[in-house]
Amino acid sequence: MPHSLKYDVLIIGAGAAGLSLALQLPPHLRVALLSKADVNQGSTYWAQGGMAAVLDTKDSVDSHVEDTLAAGAGLCQREAVEFTVSNSRSCVEWLVAQGVDFDLRPDHADEFHLTMEGGHSHRRIIHAADRTGRAISEVLTEKAQAADNIDILTHRVAVDLVVQDGRCQGAYILNRKSDHVELFLASAVVLGTGGASKAYLYTSNPDGASGDGIAMAWRAGCRVANLEFNQFHPTCLYHPKAKSFLVTEAIRGEGGRLLLPDGKPFMQRFDKRAELAPRDIVARAIDHEMKRLGVDCVFLDISHKSADFLHEHFPTVTQRCAELGIDITREPIPVVPAAHYTCGGIVVDTRGRTDLAGLYAVGEASCTGLHGANRMASNSLLECIVYARSAAGHIAATIDAAPAPRPVPAWDESQVTDSDEDVVISHNWDELRRFMWDYVGIVRTNKRLQRAEHRIELLQKEIAEYYSNYKVSNDLLELRNLAMVAQLMIRCALARKESRGLHYTLDYPEPLADARDTILVPPNAALQN
Template sequence: MSLHLSALVAPDANDVDVVDTDLLILGGGVAGMSAAIAAGDGLEILCATKDTSHSSNTDRAQGGVAAVLSDEDSVASHRDDTLSVGAGLCDPEAVEVVVSEGPRRIRDLVDWGGDFDREGEKLLLGLEGGHSHRRVAHAHGDRTGMEIQKTLLHRFRKLAKAQLWEHAFAVDLLMEGNRCAGALLWRDDRFVAVRAGATILATGGGGQLYRETTNPPIATADGCAMALRAGLRLRDMEFVQFHPTTLYVAGSARHLITEAVRGEGGYLRDMHGERFMVNYHPDAELAPRDVVARSIVRHMAATGTSHVFLDLTHLDANYIRKRFPRLVETCRLYHLDVTREQIPIHPSAHYMMGGVAADLHGRTSLAGLYACGEVASSGLHGANRLASNSLLEGLVFGQRAGGAAAAEAARPSRPWALPGRPDFTLDGSVINAPDMLNSIKSLMWRDVGILRSGPGLDEAVKKLRSWGDYLMQCAFTTQEGWELVNVLMAAEAVASSAARRRESRGAHFRSDFPEPAPGEAVHGWHPPMEEKS
């Protein structure tokens, strides 16, 4: 059976502060900020983020945001590229909505002061893997996410009744019968029950499920775990995207190296200097991300090496410094001159295609609860995400979720309830949380990573559930402990979903079932229906 827990904590009501608001948004990245702005000035809005307003995957995004912004491109082309990479699991209506509304959302950013790179009066557009046209808008070279976050924050702060709580950790959802009535937060060493007419999950992804990841430490799949504890089912959790190119230097974080570097002509080479991707796919370095990541892993195994190289030395040095200043600065920290030296790289966990199932307006199966951005399974990405469609999804579905939530937001009436009271039998202090987290991340990287197999997946599920037998009996009193439980619950969802999908599709590849299975282009659910019944 899948792991089950009703709540992370069981606080006494007398120890909980209470705050009322019209709309509660959990997460302050591109999706959360877009939702708040769409909700507008008429409502009291509280946006809570677990770290600072700039600590998100949005702020780290480098390559850009994809949208049809030139006469040479078309909505039909962007739609077809997205569907092709999604390997049969995209919702065509969701794809149509995003690629059609995307250009308007980019123009909004420009109108709000967003400073995108230009060539004369026209936006300068890049090419990335899987795209048939140049359609990726970028800002300050490879600082697109920073610019979008800055622009959205500036707009958010103009809202008359909106406030932003930083360092406010979302613990669990509050319920009013069968309706979400807000969330329990941990802020300034106090529990705060925020009662809301509507609640939006925009908590981001879960890269910290893996040992190697491009994601910041805050990406611990909190929203997915909260949803599970509230009784929702997750969709397509087996589909995790691994970015092909992250900096691989001993002692360094796994810094993302944007897809746009290869779009501008960067080559992948092995230790012998061979440009090996030409042997794996007709599009070579510009093949879809899942193909490039798997090809790198296979080539490393074939050559007995721990990494390969990204080569920019044949490109104009001044252009590289201007187009990719963040990459140049990061590599300089490790005494690498990217204009003269090849960059050691290795794939890392990057993005979760699965999550909380949401409709075209962000509505989930729980009344009063919406989801948008990476935490949501919107139907846009299917089995694999097209490069630079993630910021676009956050902009479009954030705007849609915010508008829909605002339309139904009304202050909750009594009675409302704190999360259910689990019977904890152990004190959380008996667990070495960092060691447990490292064990989970190493297991996921080894057995639920880029290349998977039945025996490895079965072993991973078995171990995760055995760890859950005692870990989920622990009464944790710190954010570190609560994040550990969230990671465990989400990891088990990914591993068991991958074990159930006995085929290869998109980002999910199994060596024992290396091809897509006829008739299996269907969504996977966690927990599976037989457990829910």
């Protein structure tokens, strides 16, 4: 095994953020793009709804900005919102130039077909049927695979960042194929590792959403912010064989109605926008009705639309439901809320820079200030592309002046043994996800959060002992990171003495007059500039 693998830029995570950043770096830079599993396995691939962008002549940047600020419940940073939205059209043009085939209007083939989603005041969701993430992921992956300067390395799981002289200079990476830890050195390191929704028992996310980048950045000295704001998607398919299948919000945008088991609609009792209210309101309403009635799910009905319309606009949902014996052209879809998006994360600026020199974060792992207390639908893919391009530009402009990485010791596993107690990992993983769901879920109380804090402290001690004695594995690394991020989520939630956006607590049901970010500073804080 080589002592180290050297690149100009190391990108951890091969979703929309990591892929688009890699493709927008100068071709003379050598880039390592690491994927935890096979390519096209992350959250981007499964994103159904689309990407928000100002493309209609009746729409405007100001309108998109104001909608985002309203959804963010007073906590968005206006600079970040304006920066993101003003770059939306050019990012769509870049994606089209790469070959992404967005849907066009059947009556105007020279115009994009735009859909409506909750919180938006205009049709501005550009999409590729109901598999937009897949379309973007496949095109960008193909482009990256064809690029001479990009090495896509699969089945690599990051262990920790390498920090030398106050600068990030690489990372230790577990190669799941060889079962050895490799050392990657680079002048710039990018975290595009996604969110941490796997901290919850029910989630729409794929298995890899374990908060790896957030945990590694915290351990390396970077601030994190607003991790109490976990978005629960209101409509995930409720079926024992469905696991984590998301039913796109665009169904509600096209007239889908949420119904109780007796067939009665209920959203109008919670918000005048009914099904088109922001996700936090819809998720809380569903949670309230499920608990009030003691039912396992509610129902989403789009059967009043024609079969041709549903097959054309929602082929993925139609097919998956049909596989499970649900005909959405004739009957409603059983749905429940599930953890979907991590609105907080690693604190970054508009160039994706973290507190640690040489380290960038893009996509769901970051906290840009765009989402505030509640992410508006389809702003996340936009954020990925905008901030990836901005970070790529900053890396290209500064990397020549960056100091070359110094020699670093190889990973030492001479003092650890192979585990014969993997049941500890699976037990702790299950316990973590269950108490996070019960105590740090859609509706919170001080007592629930304090119980969660007590449980996570005990869990952290067990994990630390296990980590120090046994060889690292994918499951152990994910558990370690998820427990770290869960603890940060709990700390953020306890610090917020109000209800705002996605953070709703029965002890403080009203928002405070002054909206402030919840920022946590690690003991080894590494503030650059």
